């Protein structure tokens with residue numbers, strides 16, 4: 001049976017346009033990205049997160065149903081881009097940032113925003129932090145059978161990200 005393969009790296013490279021094949025390194029390891037988000041984002045971009053889909057292929061679990069919505073196979077694509085939970089996270093993130101109404105998905109959020117360099121770097125860091133938050137929500141759903149509220153998750157991502165941006169800016173200011 002053919003199993004569709006998915007790579008966040010590919011999606012991200014598509015978003016960024018051709019040529020820069022490892023562009024995601026810049027924001028996964030960016031000083032603006034919250035430390036605890038980096039490793040999970042790195043695993044996600046390297047297609048190494050242990051989703052249920054992946055665990056089922058190696059017969060570690062019997063069912064690969066999404067831990068959050070119980071509707072589809074828990075692939076990386078589903079968890080981060082197709083699951084209703086992640087789609088609602090993106091929709092609320094968009095609302096908080098009052099961005100373009102045509103944005104439907106996480107990848108559109110990056111692609112369609114015409115941002116300045118600093119704003120884009122910040123948004124890329126927020127993307128990493130959101131990847132971590134969605135994966136944490138998935139863990140919570142898997143182990144505690146509770147799905148956190150979208151608003152709480154995204155508000156926390158934005159608040160912690162903005163605190164980090166201010167901290168980074170203060171360090172830059174101090175060093176000059």
Ligand SMILES: [Zn+2]
Pocket residue numbers: 066067068069070071072078079082083084085
């Ligand atoms: Zn789901």
